[in-house]
Amino acid sequence: MAITTMIGAKIHRREDPRLVSGEGRYIDDFTRPGTLFLSVVRSPHAHARIKSIDITAATKAPGVVAIYTHKDFAKVIAGTMPAAPAFVAEKKQIPPRFPIADKEVAYQGEPVAVVLTETKYQSTDAANLIEVDYEPLPAVMDLEHALDANAPKAHSNAPDNVGWDLTYIPEDANVMKEADVVVKQRILQQRLAPTPMEPRGVLAEYSRPDASMTIWMSSQNPHFIRLFLAGALGIPETRIRVISPDVGGGFGSKISPYSEDYLVPAAAKLSGRPVKWIETRTESIQTTTHGRGQYFDVEAGAKKDGTLVALKVTQYLDIGAYVGTFGAFQACACLLSTGAYNWKHVSARTVGILTNRVPTDPYRGAGRPEATHLCERMIDLLAEAIQMDPAAIRRKNFITEFPHTSHFGLVYDSGEYEKAMDKAMEIAGYEKLRREQEEARKKGRYLGIGISSWIEICGFGPSAGTAPATGGIALVESAQVRVFPTGSVTVYVGTHSHGQGHDTTFPQIVADTLGVPYDMIELRHGDTAEGPAFGYGTYGSRSLAVGGMAVHKASKKIVDKARKLAAHIFEAAEEDVEFDQGHFYVKGSPDKRKALGEIAFASFGAGLPEGMEHGLEAVAYYDPSNFVWPFGTHIAVVEVDAETGAVDLQRYIAVDDCGNVINPMIVDGQIHGGIAQGIAQALFEEVVYDDDTGQMKTGTLTDYMIPTMNEFPLFELDRTVTPSPTNELGVKGIGEAGTIASSAAVINAICDALSPFGIKHVDMPASPDRLWNQIKASRGASHNGKEARK
Amino acid sequence: MIPAAFEYAKASSVEEAVKLLGKYGEDAKVLAGGHSLIPLMRLRLAQPKALVDINGIKELDHIKEDGSKLRIGALTRHVTLQNSNVVKDKLPLLAEVAGEVGDNQVRNMGTIGGVVAHADAAGDYPTIALMLDAEIVTNRRTIAAKDFFTDIFTTPLEADEIVTEVVFPVANGPHKYIKFRRRLFDWAIVGAAAQKMNGGWRIGLTNVGSTPVRAKAVEEALQKGAKPEEAAQQASEGLNPSGDLRASPEYKKHLARVLTKRAIEQAG
């Protein structure tokens, strides 16, 4: 019997000493002899025609080696940038996107020219000398009116601004009649800038003699980038190597290929010298894809006793100027909008709208935070309408039978939603909080308690479901395990760790499967020259449930082969050989055992069984049978200062269930960061554009408000464990859970606090001025009401 | 995020600094803590031809008690003010305000001289300087705070003039500064200060106009015996704040009233 030792162990992340002591290696830490620095000249306009580009002055500037524009890149880059079908297979319009603008720019920050200089400083100076003559065009900034007949067009030659319009489940006008109460709400999801601590960056070196390209890039999925670049640059995949070393945060914004990912390698090829580009913070906020940027029109109906009847969802999504490679993925908000509950009827439609803003793409949670937010808001609105406790209405409608097939045909693998909610309520002291709330109200203080019972689809994903969504490449995962003659082990994976702790957790899995000491196991990732032919990257909380399973599967192949060799050495039948904690022995004689390392040594020697190849290594590709479905309940406690509109987030409780846990400390860390990011959306962050000029107003971290630890209470975490039946490890994803759950918990708490004012809904970010205005308006309204009644 | 090229010289005395400024002319700038100037240069919103670094001028870093006055050298860092026993004793309001400027990095580098010379409407010390009738001493003259903060980022300082000291009156009666902001290390959306002094109240407001504001109407109402709540209603009188991403003009005026009331009530 195998005793689990490392799986479940709360051990420190082995990558941390290196990372926290400044020994991490990020893109700007790499350099090649003779490197040129590239600066991008970008459109200052949201929408304009390029009349001319004058490079005369810039060409004479110190250190300038080359200046390239569209006409130069058109010679070395073929085709347009990809847009995956994602959840919206039939799109109406995908504006062709070349990495650099030719005649028209469609968002502020779109590349127009690049400058290559000997030093970094020179490139910024020279870029300022390039004169581009623009003819400004009307810009589409107002999402609500972008589909009006007289709205300007995001691209001047486009028929309209419809990117897609897809009905997943059509509406049936009759079903709402079954409800006793119906609530309607428009719910905004403001644009967010992912702002990883390390901005994007690319270093590319082209080797003329062997016509090969090496690219160092801050990316979440180097293999995909290699695939895209091979096509665009006309270099076979075998001669492109993409290295994604330590990556200082991605949050989804480093999945898709960017303009610079093409332009920098192309510039290296054109100039014959290595070229480096490092994104500035303003470029990062302005041109790295944004998250969210949507609004939903939602209608929900329930019976008086709280039974949920019908949910009707329409998503309006700000695609931006071009369809992000995985931008349509965010339509999954519709598919998850029913949340943790049984609804009798559901209808859903997604409309993608082209605007003159930077494209949106997945951002931590990608569609699922939006789904949770709208569902949990509607549940609270219904609870309020029928005067039922928000916990009670949830309890009444939770899905309890698993596997559960949703209205959209998705199969929830396992869950115990009520158990997680009960635990969260117990930690929070729910009943006591309600009493405190009542007491406080009498004194004119406004406490609020917000519940968010979230679910998530993750672990992308089964080949049948994902290959059509990417345009052909299934999101399975690969791993290679190599056992060296001394018994040490290297594991190569196709996922990429940039904060998730794979360097620690994957060896934990291997340590148990192979019975090899944890310290003898090394994890390698992020270099396309190593490991299996293809890796699929890290996003969608997929690395453990898919990648970890590939690691497990490859490790088991090792054990299988080693068992054959052990049987040969023991001169026993294979069935009679036991494997326990890293040792093989013949049944009944455990004292005459051989460690896996000894078998490994033997596998490189003489006298192998007939037909057995030398060595002990294995490659595995794992194709999951389903997605995995983590869940949980979060509770936020706030006090709103009704005089100023300031929100004091006093407590935050989270009970999450991600199935079996490999390393509790890492799971807690993921939840911490996730919660912080969701709270950031609820209270602080928003990309703001001037709707008249199309200029971004939040281009620095002074204006784009990222909260710090000062702004958060201590998170009170706990978990339930409901193993996933989908995979042998029983695991689900946890990388996005915190973000998926937390915005709804905070906003529900604020709405709860402000209910004495008759305030039912609050949009994000719930900034003090926004709340003050709402409180003031409601005070005015009730005042008028009183006057009217007199 | 890369500044334009500039020349750099380090001065070891005020005279040397003035001479260097004279040499470079209009386009030179004094470099103190750099926490306002360098962010502007990085964004190329400021492109000085030369920087004259005054960080080596030891004589500018001092806190001196001088009878009923407290003389603070221009190069005194926020962190020094925050922790100074003399300041805590003689003008505790100033020590408390210093503790609320920016974050640790800002407080370790930023200087009081830099804040007043920069004259950002959201700067915290200018409010205190104005309401307490502080004086700004330069290598040439002494300027009353009320004549110093003339407009946003605008002071009477000449190109080759250096702030050497800010001189406050001693005041250690009841006081409070309330800085309303969304994140702990943010600038004030609105700030309100109250200081009991010579039997009356001094009330100041931050970031409700192009300069710091002394709320004289509130002071007078309190003098006449109005309750804090009533008196504070006067705080927004005559204000014409501009709106920004964080707050509309109307909201700023409202905050001015609420925070003034709270500052007076909580002064201790």
Ligand SMILES: Cc1cc2nc3c(=O)[nH]c(=O)nc-3n(C[C@H](O)[C@H](O)[C@H](O)COP(=O)(O)OP(=O)(O)OC[C@H]3O[C@@H](n4cnc5c(N)ncnc54)[C@H](O)[C@@H]3O)c2cc1C
């Ligand atoms: C993230 C962040 C948050 C901040 N938050 C706050 C806040 O909440 N409240 C607040 O008040 N400030 C805040 N600041 C500003 C901070 O206090 C700065 O340190 C201050 O504004 C400028 O002081 P400095 O010494 O850094 O001056 P510098 O940046 O070196 O100089 C600023 C200007 O003053 C001139 N100057 C400097 N010293 C003199 C002198 N002795 N004589 C003549 N001219 C001089 C310079 O030429 C320059 O024009 C913040 C700054 C940052 C970066």
